Amino acid sequence: MxxxxxxxxxxxxxxxxxxxxxxxxxxxxxxxxxxxxxxxxxxxxxxxxxxxxxxxxxxxxRVNVPATRMSMAPEDTQHFARWLTDSGELERDADAIWKNGDAYPxxxxxxxxxxxxxxxxxxxxxxxxxxxxxxxxxxxxxxxxxxxxxxxxxxxxxxxxxAATHPQPAIPAALIHLAEAPGFIADPYAPSALAGIGPDASVLIVGSGLTSADMVAELDRRGHCGRILSLSRRGLR
CATH class of the missing domain: 3.50.50.60 (FAD/NAD(P)-binding domain)
Incomplete structure (x- = not known):
C-alpha cells in the first residue's frame, strides 16, 4: 500500500x-x-x-456465543458488549440474559x-x-x-x-422427490417458512446444527408443543 x-x-x-x-x-x-x-x-x-x-x-x-466473545475489534473483546449496554438493547430484551449472566442478543x-x-x-x-x-x-x-x-x-x-456467503444448501438427493410435497420446507429461513406448522404437529428436522437450533427456538416462540425429532449423521447436537 x-x-x-x-x-x-x-x-x-x-x-x-x-x-x-x-x-x-x-x-x-x-x-x-x-x-x-x-x-x-x-x-x-x-x-x-x-x-x-x-x-x-x-x-x-440469537447469537450462539456470549456477546463478550463477539467483537469487530479483536483487541477489544468488550467492544460489542459495551455497545449493547450503551444502546439500551439489553433493557428492551430481557430474554437475552442467560442464567449465568451472559448476554445472547x-x-x-x-x-x-x-x-x-x-x-x-x-x-x-x-x-x-x-x-x-x-x-x-x-x-x-x-x-x-x-x-x-x-x-x-x-x-x-x-x-x-x-467475502461472499455460502450458497443455500441443496435438498439431499434422498429427499428430492419430496420437494413439492405439502409440509416439506426446503428453505427454513424463508419469510414465514414455519408459520403453517400447527401447534401440535409432529416435526422432523433433518440436521442438528445451528439451523436446527434456530428452528426449535422459532417453533417454541410460535407456541409449538408437538413432537420434534432431529436427525443427525453423527449423533451430535
Missing part, C-alpha cells in the same frame, strides 16, 4: 457486505487516511453488516452494531455501497488491477476481497 504514489487512492472492491465484508471495510477505513483509500462494497441487501447470518428478522434467532442486533460502526465511513464517502451482485471479476489487460462487473456497471480495483 505504501508503494503507491501519494496522489493515488488505493481502490479496494469487497464482494459481499455481510459481517466479513463490512468488517474488512471498517478496519481498512479506520486504519487508513481517507485520501489514500477508496472502498467499494458490492452487496445486494440494502444494509451492510447483516448478511445471511445477522439479518434475520425472527426474534428467536438477537442476531439482527449484531448486524445493526456492525452497520452503525460502518455508517460514518459510508456517510463520508470513504466506503461506497454498490447495491447489487458481482457477476464476474476480470483481470485488467495491464495485469495491474481488476474489474468487478455488476448490473450497475464495472468497478475498477487494485485489490479484490472475496
Amino acid at each position: 505504501n508503494a503507491l504514489p501519494p496522489a493515488r487512492r488505493l481502490r479496494v472492491a469487497i464482494i459481499g457486505g455481510g459481517f466479513s465484508g463490512a468488517a474488512v471495510a471498517w478496519h481498512l477505513a479506520w486504519s487508513h487516511r481517507p485520501a489514500h483509500l477508496s472502498i467499494s462494497v458490492i452487496e445486494p441487501r440494502p444494509l451492510l453488516g447483516g448478511g445471511l447470518a445477522y439479518s434475520s428478522k425472527e426474534p428467536a434467532h 438477537r442476531r439482527r442486533v449484531f448486524g445493526r452494531y456492525v452497520a452503525e460502526h460502518l455508517a460514518p465511513y459510508l456517510n463520508s464517502g470513504v466506503v461506497h455501497h454498490v447495491e447489487g451482485s458481482a457477476t464476474r471479476v476480470t483481470r485488467d489487460a495491464s495485469g495491474a488491477g481488476w474489474t468487478v462487473h455488476t448490473p450497475s456497471g464495472p468497478i475498477g480495483a487494485d485489490i479484490v476481497v472475496l
Whole structure:
C-alpha cells in the first residue's frame, strides 16, 4: 500500500457486505487516511453488516456465543458488549440474559452494531455501497488491477476481497422427490417458512446444527408443543 504514489487512492472492491465484508471495510477505513483509500462494497441487501447470518428478522434467532466473545475489534473483546449496554438493547430484551449472566442478543442486533460502526465511513464517502451482485471479476489487460462487473456497471480495483456467503444448501438427493410435497420446507429461513406448522404437529428436522437450533427456538416462540425429532449423521447436537 505504501508503494503507491501519494496522489493515488488505493481502490479496494469487497464482494459481499455481510459481517466479513463490512468488517474488512471498517478496519481498512479506520486504519487508513481517507485520501489514500477508496472502498467499494458490492452487496445486494440494502444494509451492510447483516448478511445471511445477522439479518434475520425472527426474534428467536440469537447469537450462539456470549456477546463478550463477539467483537469487530479483536483487541477489544468488550467492544460489542459495551455497545449493547450503551444502546439500551439489553433493557428492551430481557430474554437475552442467560442464567449465568451472559448476554445472547438477537442476531439482527449484531448486524445493526456492525452497520452503525460502518455508517460514518459510508456517510463520508470513504466506503461506497454498490447495491447489487458481482457477476464476474476480470483481470485488467495491464495485469495491474481488476474489474468487478455488476448490473450497475464495472468497478475498477487494485485489490479484490472475496467475502461472499455460502450458497443455500441443496435438498439431499434422498429427499428430492419430496420437494413439492405439502409440509416439506426446503428453505427454513424463508419469510414465514414455519408459520403453517400447527401447534401440535409432529416435526422432523433433518440436521442438528445451528439451523436446527434456530428452528426449535422459532417453533417454541410460535407456541409449538408437538413432537420434534432431529436427525443427525453423527449423533451430535
